[in-house]
Amino acid sequence: MLAVDTATPAVTAGVVELLPDSLTLLAQRVTVNAKAHGELLTPHIQACLAEAGRTFAELDAIVCGSGPGPFTGLRVGLATAGALGQALNRPVYPVPTPDALALDALALMLDPASGSSGGHPLLVATDARRREVYWAAYDALGRRVDGPHVERPADLAAKLPSLGVHQAVGEGAQLYADVLGLPVLDVKHPSPVSLVTAASAEVLAQARPAPLTPLYLRRPDAVEPVGRKRVTRA
Amino acid sequence: MTDRLILGIESSCDETGVGIVRLGPDGSLELLADEVASSVEEHARFGGVVPEVASRAHLEAMAPTMRRALDKSGVELSDVHSIAVTAGPGLAGALLVGVSAAKAFAAALGKPLYGVNHLAGHVAADTLQHGPLPSRCLALLVSGGHSQLLLIENGLASSITEIGSTVDDAAGEAYDKVARLLDLPYPGGPPIDKLARTGNGCAIAFPRGLTGPRDSKYDFSFSGLKTSVARWVERCEAAGEEVPLADVAASFQEAVADVLTSKALRACRDLRVDTLVISGGVAANSRLSGLAAERCASAGVELRVPSPRLCTDNGAMIAALGAHLVAAGAKPSPLDLSTTPGLPVNVVQIL
Numbered sequence: 001m002l003a004v005d006t007a008t009p010a011v012t013a014g015v016v017e018l019l020p021d022s023l024t025l026l027a028q029r030v031t032v033n034a035k036a037h038g039e040l041l042t043p044h045i046q047a048c049l050a051e052a053g054r055t056f057a058e059l060d061a062i063v064c065g066s067g068p069g070p071f072t073g074l075r076v077g078l079a080t081a082g083a084l085g086q087a088l089n090r091p092v093y094p095v096p097t098p099d100a101l102a103l104d105a106l107a108l109m110l111d112p113a114s115g116s117s118g119g120h121p122l123l124v125a126t127d128a129r130r131r132e133v134y135w136a137a138y139d140a141l142g143r144r145v146d147g148p149h150v151e152r153p154a155d156l157a158a159k160l161p162s163l164g165v166h167q168a169v170g171e172g173a174q175l176y177a178d179v180l181g182l183p184v185l186d187v188k189h190p191s192p193v194s195l196v197t198a199a200s201a202e203v204l205a206q207a208r209p210a211p212l213t214p215l216y217l218r219r220p221d222a223v224e225p226v227g228r229k230r231v232t233r234a
Numbered sequence: 235m236t237d238r239l240i241l242g243i244e245s246s247c248d249e250t251g252v253g254i255v256r257l258g259p260d261g262s263l264e265l266l267a268d269e270v271a272s273s274v275e276e277h278a279r280f281g282g283v284v285p286e287v288a289s290r291a292h293l294e295a296m297a298p299t300m301r302r303a304l305d306k307s308g309v310e311l312s313d314v315h316s317i318a319v320t321a322g323p324g325l326a327g328a329l330l331v332g333v334s335a336a337k338a339f340a341a342a343l344g345k346p347l348y349g350v351n352h353l354a355g356h357v358a359a360d361t362l363q364h365g366p367l368p369s370r371c372l373a374l375l376v377s378g379g380h381s382q383l384l385l386i387e388n389g390l391a392s393s394i395t396e397i398g399s400t401v402d403d404a405a406g407e408a409y410d411k412v413a414r415l416l417d418l419p420y421p422g423g424p425p426i427d428k429l430a431r432t433g434n435g436c437a438i439a440f441p442r443g444l445t446g447p448r449d450s451k452y453d454f455s456f457s458g459l460k461t462s463v464a465r466w467v468e469r470c471e472a473a474g475e476e477v478p479l480a481d482v483a484a485s486f487q488e489a490v491a492d493v494l495t496s497k498a499l500r501a502c503r504d505l506r507v508d509t510l511v512i513s514g515g516v517a518a519n520s521r522l523s524g525l526a527a528e529r530c531a532s533a534g535v536e537l538r539v540p541s542p543r544l545c546t547d548n549g550a551m552i553a554a555l556g557a558h559l560v561a562a563g564a565k566p567s568p569l570d571l572s573t574t575p576g577l578p579v580n581v582v583q584i585l
């Protein structure tokens with residue numbers, strides 16, 4: 001399995017071996033550079049395959065983070081994954097990026113070394129720029145119960161009591177920690193293992209993938225011109 | 235050496251294009267597929283291309299357009315020899331979709347990638363229809379995004395020099411703005427051309443920008459012309475007169491065609507070049523091609539204008555340019571290639 005994600009400032013790629021009862025990371029390349037998704041993603045994929053000692057032809061499926069995320073970078077992952085799927089004739093499974101982040105957070109919470117007492121309801125909030133966050137809420141098992149949405153941190157903060165979340169992850173949660181008032185776990189980018197985990201049931205069932213559509217959550221900025229001339233209606 | 239198949243991907247503005255060209259052992263080019271998906275209708279109500287709308291449309295259209303090009307040509311991706319993609323100039327977000335896809339195709343198929351210049355692609359389109367270029371020729375590129383006069387020496391893979399360009403609006407942009415003024419739909423070229431056929435191009439003497447004795451000889455300016463049309467129409471309305479729409483359209487079109495062709499032919503004369511290529515979306519304009527044909531004939535200059543389909547943005551022109559580079563033995567571009575929205579025309583390939 002190849003996993004890619006470009007919905008956060010990280011350029012993420014990894015090769016993961018997925019078996020019915022196990023999941024093993026073979027190689028990953030993650031570079032945090034919000035401006036280099038277009039340059040680095042394909043070289044990262046090549047480097048992962050080389051390190052894993054595998055070829056493109058050996059890939060069985062591709063998993064791609066579908067956002068939400070700042071649009072320009074987000075499209076790099078989807079365009080790349082879509083073309084790989086077409087070139088290799090393999091299915092491409094989109095995964096909402098916060099779902100993978102939630103699984104990463106859950107793994108951290110369940111790690112005995114973390115001193116945590118197990119899973120808790122969780123908020124995932126990534127940076128949507130323009131003083132907004134993309135957010136989704138998860139239960140103690142890492143299942144999404146609300147979202148994803150795009151909202152101002154203060155408006156999200158007002159909803160937190162009803163969401164019942166105790167912790168948060170993501171760069172948005174970090175950036176607006178004072179507004180949200182939740183303890184923040186250190187998970188900023190989705191890992192290839194979590195991306196594949198989020199899609200594993202579908203992949204193992206050889207389900208037909210959902211359409212490879214990004215989660216934009218915002219309309220394009222565009223205004224219709226006003227004050228046109230009325231020459232012909234004189 | 236046998237035939238080589240070159241795949242071309244274009245996504246610099248509002249057309250998603252995939253073209254496939256066969257490069258023969260003798261350097262001949264044959265067009266096998268030219269599939270285009272356009273988002274022009276989504277931009278119409280905004281009166282111009284909205285970058286985010288264009289980028290979204292490219293992502294949606296890339297796979298189906300590729301599928302159609304392969305199906306139409308009967309080519310398998312594994313038969314492709316190399317892949318060419320527009321790396322600039324163009325809209326940043328739009329370029330990134332095509333380049334990301336092209337990199338993935340190149341990596342997955344293990345084929346060389348050529349990140350190429352969109353403007354040089356417009357000239358290469360003509361070689362699909364009219365064969366190789368002479369050792370020296372001039373190209374006039376006119377579209378919604380560009381207006382340039384280029385000198386091409388020893389083929390597209392070796393040297394392209396910009397000798398003139400617009401200092402403000404592109405020719406197609408002027409058409410769009412005047413169309414809005416006359417309540418005609420976007421894009422403005424076709425409706426103005428149609429309306430102009432019923433009008434008199436000599437009715438109104440609109441100004442010819444940058445044609446004074448001290449002005450730059452080969453540069454263009456269309457902003458003053460657009461303003462002048464606006465003023466003329468306003469004066470007419472203020473006087474309570476009916477605006478002679480067809481005459482305005484024809485006279486505007488006459489001014490554009492006059493300036494473009496007179497400057498192009500002046501450059502042919504000054505630089506002793508006997509072939510002129512006109513390409514880009516505005517090349518399909520009937521008055522521009524008509525006047526160019528007249529003036530080229532009397533100046534003894536051979537005029538080459540590709541068919542309208544090849545003039546507008548498409549993947550075939552990018553495949554054709556890729557084929558020129560492959561034929562010239564150019565080195566492929568690296569897979570960490572960057573898109574360059576402001577790529578100058580003299581850089582034919584990004585390395």
Ligand SMILES: [Zn+2]
Nearest residue numbers: 352377379547
């Ligand atoms: Zn163009």
